Amino acid sequence: MTKKKVKLKLKSNAKKPLIIISAVIIVIIIIVAFYFNRIGELKNLGYSEVAAKSIIFKFKYSYVMGIGENKTLNAAFESNDYLEDNLDDYAKIDYDDQEHLISNINKLLDKGYSDNEVSLIISKGDDESVSDFAKRDKVKYIEEFLSIDFAKLENFDRYVEYQDKENDDAETTVLYVNMDFDKEDYVDPLVIDKFDDYVLVNKHRQLSSDYVPDDLVTIDEEYVKADGDVEIERNVAKAFYDMAEAASKDGMELMVSSGYRSYEDQEEITNTYLELYGQNYVDNYVAKPGFSEHQTAMSLDIASKSVDTFVNSDEYVWMMDNAYKYGFILRYPRSKEDITGYKCEAWHYRYVGKKIAKYIHDNNITYDEYYVMFLDN
DSSP, rough: OOOOOOOOOOOOOHHHHHHHHHHHHHHHHHHHHEEEEHHHHHTTOOOOOHHHHHHHHTTTTHHHHHHHHOOHHHHHHHHHTTGGGGHHHHHHOOOOOOOHHHHHHHHHHHOOOOHHHHHHHTTOOOOHHHHHHHHHHHOHHHHHHSSSSTTTTHHHHHHHHHHHHHHOOOOHHHHHHTTTSSSOTTTSSSEEOOTTTTOBBTTEEEEEETOOOSSSSEEEGGGGGGOOOOEEEEEHHHHHHHHHHHHTTTTEEEEEEEEOOHHHHHHHHHHHHHHHHOOOHHHHOOTTTTSOGGGTTOEEEEEESSSSSSSSSHHOOOOOOOOHGGGGSSSOOOOGGHHHHSOOTTTTTEEEHHHHHHHHHTTTHHHHIIIIIOOOO
């Protein structure tokens, strides 16, 4: 006897849950795909994964896509300090890599600073100085001073005080305060702990007593107009030889009377001149130990082979016209004694490289001014 096959049929009421479950799964797949697609679009635009997720969950995808890449927005959506009310401001404020960026932006906006003022405050300080500034009541003259390219937030109060006293324009005020003109010479100097070839040493910036340059070489004896050896940094020596060779072709004989001096050497020189000529002479012509450029090994005292007083020599005239072509500048010009703090030293040349030397020559400024405007970050 043959058995009949029985086909099992689901009842209509049993099909409904399966249909619903399938539909839910499809919807979930679509949502997940849609989510990851948008995350990918935001990441391709430059947003981090953390920021991208925050943007999606805060329903700001369309807004952000309309703005495009924006580092400050990225930082805002990454931060726990994000405030919805400040969203438009975040998009307009310039970014800086600071730990408390968004928190400080919120505080500054709350005090009534404009987006442009907030951008200036952030751009002219580090995280610590901006955080300190954000704790203060709102102040005036933000744009007047901080719009100067080389302004520093940490010096803001000094700018205001100096301008009130001297009545200089904003750019001059920022320049002079950054050069510490509001301080007495040798008082509260910056002790330089990071040396490079562009280091600035003056009456407000001091080298430690144990600083010795790494790459000293001895100047060839034929170029030395002094007793004993003269040492100098290797690149400076090479530049000097190139310059001396060029001068020779023009009938000039350049010599070197002094190069690197240790802290102890400068101490001995200072004491000698103090005993011979007194404090006033030392203040105008002799740097105190640690405050001499010669300790950097980047400076040379140039001499003429045939004339003892360099300023009266043809070599001096040649140097004034040509030194910058080989990377050297007259460090203490007569017209800039109020800037350098020293009387003119016609023989003292500092090596800064050809590009900087040309700018200083063409614009008739000192290395102090150039350093503050372009190198003192």
